[in-house]
Amino acid sequence: MVKGIELHINIQRQMFIADLPAKSLFMKTISYNGYSACTVCTAKGTCKGQVVYPYRQNMHSRRVHEEVVLSGKEAEQKQVPVDGIKGVSPMLQILNYPDQVVYDYMHLVCLGHMATLVKRWLPHLERNQLNEIDSQLKLLRLPHNVHAKFNYSIGDVSEWHAKHSRLFVLNVGLPSIISYLPKVMASHFAVYCLAIKLLHCPKSIDEISFAESLIDYYCRTAPLVFDGSIELLSLHAHMHLGEQVRQHGDLAFSSAFCFESCIRYLKKMVHGTKNLASQIAYWCDMRSAVPRPEFILQQATGKTKILFSSVKINQYRHILMNKLLEIGHDCKNIILFLRYKDKFNTYHSIIYDDSFSCASFIVSYNASTT
Ligand SMILES: [Zn+2]
Structure with a gap:
């Protein structure tokens, strides 16, 4: 009730x-x-x-x-x-086998196959090449909410966390290594990156089918690029990811990443080593019994006001004024902000990020809805 x-x-x-x-x-x-x-x-x-x-x-x-x-x-x-x-x-x-017993993308791709791949590449990379890749990864400027600093060398890939491998396979890996690896390995990895990226967040059923054919090609050619010992269960299991995404949705939303993130939160609810599940259930129960203020989403708003006369705008002022004139705005009546917050996302301007090592000013949007 x-x-x-x-x-x-x-x-x-x-x-x-x-x-x-x-x-x-x-x-x-x-x-x-x-x-x-x-x-x-x-x-x-x-x-x-x-x-x-x-x-x-x-x-x-x-x-x-x-x-x-x-x-x-x-x-x-x-x-x-x-x-x-x-x-x-x-x-x-309570579970229908095998449809509801899925392969976890975090363990399979990020902690499993990605680490195996990097270890296979290492004998083909010289020390100075490894150093160059490491320095590229260290100098990466990422959006402020991506907390994945590459403090460990690519040679110590076993020390990478799942979030590092995720960033590597989805975004930065291919451009980082493409000029260092033998062509056949680099192009083989390109096929893998594209397949995983598509399954991570497919926009249509066609994209899932395309990813499946890429994975099929990747698995078929893997023993030719490396040797037969690469065909472990962790590679074979990739063949089932397409069907899994069809049934359960994007890999981005059906992996252990969110549960692992929750562990720190759950840990605060337990003491000692006994009856852990009961302790967690008790505190969840207590929290739901205590009425809490309703959470209200903030309206989209600008943050960190900046004056039009600020020296930080000097190099952009001319082009900004022209653009404002083009759309019929008077710069005297405009308030400028360095950041824009919309629900849980905060977008930074280049000027704001200049004083930090992040890069949050590149935003993607759906052109058809803009
Ligand atoms: Zn199988």
């Missing part, structure tokens, strides 16, 4: 997101480095020192929920895994 009104709330499960070790633990499936470890298809894998999933052996046979349950029961009877399933997970009662 809320304010005397009885509400009926229909709760549905969207998906289960976890890194691969946690996923195999919860879903009672084989570890990610074993045979038949793909949670989406029935690819068996083959052993070449380690288990790999060669592209040419892909049969694209999707797993079926009922068969997974049967395999789980059989595995429990025989005490050995059957088709990569070790038992019947209670999670199967």
Whole structure:
């Protein structure tokens, strides 16, 4: 009951997101480095020192929920895994397998494959080239709300956080390395960046299909660019990302990034090492029971006023006055601001950013709605 009104709330499960070790633990499936470890298809894998999933052996046979349950029961009877399933997970009662058991973009792409790729490049880069790439990454000027300083060398990619790899694959990686890597590796990486960027925030179904064909090409040619040992489960799993985006939405909105960001917030609710979930539930309950002032969104507004006569505007004044005249404004009646805040976004001007190491003045917009 809320304010005397009885509400009926229909709760549905969207998906289960976890890194691969946690996923195999919860879903009672084989570890990610074993045979038949793909949670989406029935690819068996083959052993070449380690288990790999060669592209040419892909049969694209999707797993079926009922068969997974049967395999789980059989595995429990025989005490050995059957088709990569070790038992019947209670999670199967609330999740449809494999549609709702997804690959996490943060672990798979950012912490997994991106790090593998960089390690493959390192033998092809000389020390002075590594230094140049490092200094380019260190000198990056990013929007003020992107907190990803490259304090570690590309040679220490294992020290990078997921946010560094995300920025690398989506934005700055390709221009940083394209002139240093052998052409075939650089162009192969270009295909990867484009595919991930499209799946990160696709604008149409066609873009998802295009990304799928790019990933197919990328996976097919990966053993030719490197060697067969690159075809780990982490590469194979990329083949399923397109379908996942169709079912659950953009990678940007269906990954563990938001949950990882929430950990710091949740940590404040627990003390000690026991009954952690109960403690978190208790404090969430308490917070929802205490009435809190309604949150009101601020109106879009200018911030940090600047006078038209300010010396900071000197080099722009002439062109600014001309532009204002063109649209019939009198500069005497205009108030200038260095920043513009609209809901949760703040846009900076070049003049404002000049005194900082950020670059927030490049904004994108949809021309058709402007
Ligand atoms: Zn698969």
